[in-house]
Amino acid sequence: MYTILILPNTKKGVKLHAMKQRRANQIQEALEHAIFVGEFSDGDRLDEVTLSNRFNVSRTPLREAFQALAASGFVELQPGRGAFVRHPSPTELVEMFEVMAEMESFCARLAARRMGPEELQEFRKATDDCDIAREGGDPDVYYWENERFHALLYQASGNSFLASEAAKLHRRLQPFRRLQLRGRGRMNQSMDEHRTILNAIDAGDSNAAAAAARDHVSVQGEKFTDLMSNIARAKEKPAA
Amino acid sequence: MYTILILPNTKKGVKLHAMKQRRANQIQEALEHAIFVGEFSDGDRLDEVTLSNRFNVSRTPLREAFQALAASGFVELQPGRGAFVRHPSPTELVEMFEVMAEMESFCARLAARRMGPEELQEFRKATDDCDIAREGGDPDVYYWENERFHALLYQASGNSFLASEAAKLHRRLQPFRRLQLRGRGRMNQSMDEHRTILNAIDAGDSNAAAAAARDHVSVQGEKFTDLMSNIARAKEKPAA
DNA sequence: GTCAACGGTTTTGTATACAATTTTGATTTT
DNA sequence: AAAATCAAAATTGTATACAAAACCGTTGAC
Structure with a gap:
C-alpha cells in the first residue's frame, strides 16, 4: 500500500x-x-x-x-x-488574429491584477532583452526574444489553461507573425508596444494593459495591409 | 456494466x-x-x-x-x-470557465456590433424557446434549448474561428455545465441572464452584452460553490 | 536492509498484410 | 456527345505480426 x-x-x-x-x-x-x-x-x-x-x-x-x-x-x-x-484564407487569418488579440488582452489584464514581484522582475528582464535585440537590428534575434516576452505574458495570467491555449494559437500563427516583423520600423513599433504593456502591468492598470496588448496583436491599419501583402507574396513563391 | x-x-x-x-x-x-x-x-x-x-x-x-x-x-x-x-482539477475547471466566460463575452460583444436582422430574429426565437422550456420545468429540455442559444451566440460573433473554438471549449465543459442547471432556481436565473444578453445585443450595446455574457458563464458567488459541490458529489459516486 | 543489476513478462510502437472504400477510365446507353 | 455503368486500380481503414521498450519480481552485492 x-x-x-x-x-x-x-x-x-x-x-x-x-x-x-x-x-x-x-x-x-x-x-x-x-x-x-x-x-x-x-x-x-x-x-x-x-x-x-x-x-x-x-x-x-x-x-x-x-x-x-x-x-x-x-x-x-x-x-x-x-x-x-488547409491553408488559412485571409478571412480566417484575420479571424484568428482577432481571437489572438483578445486572448493576449485577457492575459495582460489578468497579469496586471495577479503578477507577483518575482514574475514581474523576469518579465521586465525579457522586455529589456527584446530591446537589446532591437538595437542589434537582426529580426531573427528579436523574434526569439519576442517569443519569450509573449510566453511569459501568457504565464503571467496565472491561468495555466489560458496560457496553454494562448500558446497553442500563438504557435499556429507563428509563421505569419514572423513575416510581420520584417517590415521597415516594425521592430521599433513592436518594442514600443512591449514597453507600453509592461508599464501598464507594472502600474497594475488592468484596463490599460488589456488595451495595449490588444493593440499590439490586432491587425488593423498598416498591420492589416502588411499581413495581406505578406500573404500574397507567400503565395507567389510556392516552394522556397 | x-x-x-x-x-x-x-x-x-x-x-x-x-x-x-x-x-x-x-x-x-x-x-x-x-x-x-x-x-x-x-x-x-x-x-x-x-x-x-x-x-x-x-x-x-x-x-x-x-x-x-x-x-x-x-x-x-x-x-x-x-x-x-486526466480529470480536470477544481483549479483547472475554474480556469477553463474563466476562459469560457471571456470567449462568450467576446462573442456577445461582436454580436452586438455585427449581428444582422435575420440572425437577430433567429436568436430571439431561440431565447423564447428557452423560456418555453423553462416554463416546462424539465432541466433536460431546457438544457438543449440552452445549447442552441449558446451555439447561435457563437455564430453571431461573425468570426467562424472564434465560434469554432468557443464551441470546442463549450463541449469540453458540457458535463459540468449540465450539472449546474439542476440546482433550485437555476433555470430561472439562467433564463434571466439570457434575456439580458439578448436585450443588450438587440440594443447594440456591446459593452453591456459583453458584461452580461461574462456574468452568465462566470463561476462566481453561488455558482462557484455549486460547481465545487457538484464536483465533490461526482467524485463520491464513481461508476454511475 | 538498501540498492543495483538482471531476465521474464507485459505493454507500447512500428511494419506489414488484408479488407473495404473510393477513384478512374473505358464502355455502353440514351 | 453527355450520362450512366461497371470493373480494375489506387487508396484508405483495420487487423495482425513483430520489434522495442517498460514493468516487475527476484537475485545478489555492499
Whole structure:
C-alpha cells in the first residue's frame, strides 16, 4: 500500500520518459513546415505511401502525424478520402488574429491584477532583452526574444489553461507573425508596444494593459495591409 | 456494466461522404463518457488490449481514439507508457470557465456590433424557446434549448474561428455545465441572464452584452460553490 | 536492509498484410 | 456527345505480426 512512496528508477527514469513517440512528432513538424513554405498547396492531398517513403516510416506513424496536424488545423481529415491541406484564407487569418488579440488582452489584464514581484522582475528582464535585440537590428534575434516576452505574458495570467491555449494559437500563427516583423520600423513599433504593456502591468492598470496588448496583436491599419501583402507574396513563391 | 461501451451498429445504407472513420470517433465519445461518469479515475491507464476486446476492434483505431482524447485533454499520452486519464482539477475547471466566460463575452460583444436582422430574429426565437422550456420545468429540455442559444451566440460573433473554438471549449465543459442547471432556481436565473444578453445585443450595446455574457458563464458567488459541490458529489459516486 | 543489476513478462510502437472504400477510365446507353 | 455503368486500380481503414521498450519480481552485492 505504501510502495508508491518508493520510486526505484526515479534517478534514471528522468531520461527514460520522453524518449520514444518522437517519430510522429518529428513528422508532424516536418509536414507543418512543408505545408507552410508552400510545398503543398491548399487542397492538396497528402499521400500516405509517398510520404511513408520520404520519411522512411510505415503508414502507421504517418497517420498519427496526420491526426495531430488535423487537430492543429493544418489539414482536414476526410474519412475514406485522405488528409487535405488547409491553408488559412485571409478571412480566417484575420479571424484568428482577432481571437489572438483578445486572448493576449485577457492575459495582460489578468497579469496586471495577479503578477507577483518575482514574475514581474523576469518579465521586465525579457522586455529589456527584446530591446537589446532591437538595437542589434537582426529580426531573427528579436523574434526569439519576442517569443519569450509573449510566453511569459501568457504565464503571467496565472491561468495555466489560458496560457496553454494562448500558446497553442500563438504557435499556429507563428509563421505569419514572423513575416510581420520584417517590415521597415516594425521592430521599433513592436518594442514600443512591449514597453507600453509592461508599464501598464507594472502600474497594475488592468484596463490599460488589456488595451495595449490588444493593440499590439490586432491587425488593423498598416498591420492589416502588411499581413495581406505578406500573404500574397507567400503565395507567389510556392516552394522556397 | 459494459453496456455504455457497446458501439452502435454501423449503417450501410448511407452513401454520403462522411461515412467511414466513424469508428475511432465512436470509441472516442464512448471513452469520453466513460471517463466523465467516473468509470476511470484520474491517473488510470487505459489498457489497449482490454479496451480492444471491449469494443471489438483492433488496437489501431483505439489508439486513434486515444490521440483524439489527448487532443481534447481527456487523457495524457506518455510516450512508451500509455494513455492516462486526466480529470480536470477544481483549479483547472475554474480556469477553463474563466476562459469560457471571456470567449462568450467576446462573442456577445461582436454580436452586438455585427449581428444582422435575420440572425437577430433567429436568436430571439431561440431565447423564447428557452423560456418555453423553462416554463416546462424539465432541466433536460431546457438544457438543449440552452445549447442552441449558446451555439447561435457563437455564430453571431461573425468570426467562424472564434465560434469554432468557443464551441470546442463549450463541449469540453458540457458535463459540468449540465450539472449546474439542476440546482433550485437555476433555470430561472439562467433564463434571466439570457434575456439580458439578448436585450443588450438587440440594443447594440456591446459593452453591456459583453458584461452580461461574462456574468452568465462566470463561476462566481453561488455558482462557484455549486460547481465545487457538484464536483465533490461526482467524485463520491464513481461508476454511475 | 538498501540498492543495483538482471531476465521474464507485459505493454507500447512500428511494419506489414488484408479488407473495404473510393477513384478512374473505358464502355455502353440514351 | 453527355450520362450512366461497371470493373480494375489506387487508396484508405483495420487487423495482425513483430520489434522495442517498460514493468516487475527476484537475485545478489555492499
